[in-house]
Amino acid sequence: MKKKAADVDRVFHALGDMTRRAMMERLSRGPMSVSLLAEPFKMSLAAVVQHLQILEEAGLVKTEKVGRVRSCRIESAGLDSAANWIGARRPEWARRLDRLEDILTEKGK
């Protein structure tokens, strides 16, 4: 159940890029095809696909090709491993505050 360091590395490296984070942002609102995903970006489709590959290798995105269209969606495994890494490095008192905040927010919602 332990995550390998190399996996965490891929995840953070992938999220280290502005464009790739924007793609995650887009995909977090629902799955879509490669060309629809690429639409708002001022770059070639090939470039978008290259970013997509990096996200996929990091376990942040899962894609599936049906016919001639490849559908992309967020895979939470990657984001989970990033969240865990951060959680483990944050000082204990900060984590406690978060938990408090979670509880308070729960009520508000």
Added chain:
Amino acid sequence: MKKKAADVDRVFHALGDMTRRAMMERLSRGPMSVSLLAEPFKMSLAAVVQHLQILEEAGLVKTEKVGRVRSCRIESAGLDSAANWIGARRPEWARRLDRLEDILTEKGK
């Protein structure tokens, strides 16, 4: 209270580098001087300081110079903004599971 996109960018960019994450890992076990922090890395002290600057600009590390030694420690502001970004993009069901896990873990400790 809202975080600027540029701030989140700096944080993820900073954490996107292997060496810088290793530094965070080291600092998460407690504050230390620059040269002690640099010790396990096979690179010049100057290179370590450059990484340190990036971490500091991202709000991930705070440093203070006393006499001739600069002391470094983790600052949770940066990690918080990264955690928030991830939390916002993870599908809702994943976040709920996390909260459940938190509650369960609380008992175990």
Added chain:
DNA sequence: CAAATAGTCAAGCAAATACTTAAGTATTTG
């Protein structure tokens, strides 16, 4: 079945990044 669609692949280039070396500045310490 021809044209359009949706992506794939590979080579190459320019900018960003990580790292080095070398010389310099404060601050201890013997």
Added chain:
DNA sequence: CAAATACTTAAGTATTTGCTTGACTATTTG
């Protein structure tokens, strides 16, 4: 006060990265 310590600064190099272009492969659609 001289030597050692703990960085600091600047300039240059080499690698990595993001992106482009152009040619190519499937899969629809009219």
